[in-house]
Structure formats: C-alpha cells, structure tokens
Amino acid sequence: MSDKVIIVEGNRDRRKVLSVLDEDAEIICTNGTIGLEKLDELVDRLEGLDVYILVDADDSGEKLRKQLRREMPNAKHLYIEPVYREVEDAPRTHVADVLQRANILVKTIL
Template identity: 70%
Template sequence: MEWGEFDKVIIVEGSSDRKKVASVLNEDVDIRCTNGTISLTKLDELVDELMERDVYLLFDADESGEK
C-alpha cells in the first residue's frame, strides 16, 4: 500500500518511535515521523494532505514533544 491509501495516520517523533508503534499494531497504518520539532510549513503541508483521514499524534513528554 502507498501512504495515501491508509485511512489512519499516526505521527511520531522519530524512527525508533515508528518501529515501536508498528510492532504493536495489528492493522495497516501510515506512521509518519516529524524527526524532532516540526516546522510550521511542514505542519501546514501535513494538515492539507491528511485533512480527510483519522490522525493520531504520539509525542514524548519532553521538551521536543511539547513543542
């Protein structure tokens, strides 16, 4: 499946977070990484791209995650 074919999207901070989340899922989900703090431009692009899908945000409870 291509990224655009998933109904659900999970956004995490890094690739290790992506691997951990993927290891506990039992369905196909698009898991995206912000690679740290996300820029306002990138955030706007994601909003436009993912407007019609269910989006779940999973961030760490640290300074980067709070941003």
C-alpha cells in the same frame, strides 16, 4: 493510503509502534520538529483522515504536541506514561495498550 495516521517524533518511535500495530496505518515521523511549510503540507494531506498524535512525554514532545494541536484540532492525542518519557523506551505492552485504548488494532502476542 490508510484512513489512520499516527504521528510520532522519530524512526525509533515509528519502529516501536510498528512492532505492536496490527492494522494498516501510516506512521509519520516529524524528526522532533516540523517547519511551518512542511506542517501546512501535512495538514492539507491529512485532511479528512483519523490522525493520532503519539509523542514523547518530555519538553520537546509537548512543544510538538502543542504545535500539532493548533494546526490539527481534530487529531486525537495519545499519551505514554511520563515515567517512560520516550515512546521508544516504553515497553511494547504499554504502547500497545495506549493504541488499543484509541481503538487501533494491536497484535495479541507481544
């Protein structure tokens, strides 16, 4: 398992991140919401790893971000521009820029 974990909402978000990622990182999909039991398991499993939260810039994304912030206070929060609203709709270049600013390696040719 990689030392870096990126939490996203859905499979399309996961595919978008994978399309620009140029290092080994685990990408976890919450499928929009996450139950308390599953969240507790996730928190335990990710203890000591570099966790990044990249969710949509909408109400459901912000609700999930708040929940994850409470349970994983050391996670780093990454934000797409609100104009794109969803990670899957953001241009690959923008997603790459967001990841790169967090010192995550991205492909140079997009």
